[in-house]
Amino acid sequence: MVTGDTVTVTPAPDGGPGTLTVQGPDGEPTGARVLTVGGDTHVYPDAARPTWRPARWTTSSSTSHG
DSSP, rough: OOTEEEEEEEEOTTTTTOEEEEOOOTTOOOEEEEETTTTEEEEGGGGGGGGGTTHHHHHHOOOOOO
16 A cells, blocks of 8 residues: 555355454554445545545545455
8 A cells, every 4th residue: 555554354264244354554443434335345444534524435446365
């Protein structure tokens, strides 16, 4: 990610919901907005918040997978 954050997705062994963690560039946990649309997961780290624009929530096609 351009923010230097790292996203890790860990699937559940039983096929249920897994876990998603976001770490900042320093390795510490950090906040993020996570959206799932049509099976795709979009992760927007809090560090990227200054660049968010409302139009991105409906037109974004970028997908992040851990």
